[in-house]
Amino acid sequence: MPELPEVEVVRRGLAEHVVGRSVVAVEVRNARSVRRHLAGPVDFVDRLTRRRVDAARRRGKYLWLALDDGSAVLGHLGMSGQLLVQPATAPDETHLRVRLVLDSGVQLRFVDQRMFGGLSMSEDGAALPSEIAHIAPDPFDPAFGDDLFATRIRRRRTGLKRALLDQRLISGVGNIYADEGLWLARLHYARPTETLTRVEVARVLGGVRAVMSSALSQGGTSFDALYVDINGRSGYFDRSLQVYGRDGQPCRRCRTPIRRDPFMNRSSYTCPRCQPRPRRARW
Secondary structure, three states: OOOHHHHHHHHHHHHHHOOOOEEEEEEEOOHHHHOOOOOOHHHHHHHHOOOEEEEEEEEOOEEEEEEOOOOEEEEEOOOOEEEEEEEOOOOOOOOEEEEEEEOOOEEEEEEEOOOOOEEEEEOOOOOOOHHHOOOOOOOOOOOOOHHHHHHHHHHOOOEHHHHHOOOOOOOOOOHHHHHHHHHHHOOOOOOEHHHOOHHHHHHHHHHHHHHHHHHHHOOOOOOOOOOEOOOOOEOOHHHHOOOOOOOOOEOOOOOOEOEEEEEOOEEEEEOOOOOOOOOOOOO
């Protein structure tokens, strides 16, 4: 699933090519892609048509387009969703689900192969849609407080990686960047959060910020053709991954083979030497 860097790459593209434009027509080609808009596809089309896009915003892994009437189009890419800016002459993508025609003549297309993502309208959601108000700020958000995060995570009785994946505590961090950030911080994913010092929490935040900043500079991580920016270009950060997906390969810091463990129906990757397993592990 796309994480903060991949979603931020899309947001920046939308800010460049869509903000300031008006929507002159909307086509919902598959109602499942607007299923979170409970009023239905017809209402979705009516609310969005003739609206001007004033801003492209993000919280964690969610995107929204703020509209001139104070509402917003809220989007989540899910496992395979793409927001593509295309000329009107471009052939329709196989998995095209929603089409927005802009007054510039270009189209904003929501393409989704696996249908886990979707779009919806959020009334009065231009500043922050109420549907995602429970999601915590991400580590780059000015509203994110390092001291508050340290206090909250040290009060938990859970594993460190599980806490990093809790979008109510910190948003935007997924499986890839949790593993990469913890490798930079030299901490194991099963470290009990109540045993962390504030210095260690600062190391974790520093590692997460560093790896996501690097990923942003390279367009995010693209493991297949589904992870692309609004122009369909892949990111290249997968070439810079230190542990994720590298089980059995040597750690680039100490040459110890990387270890893969099952974790929450996914996998966790660590260096056994750089990130020793705690005696009392929490999953």
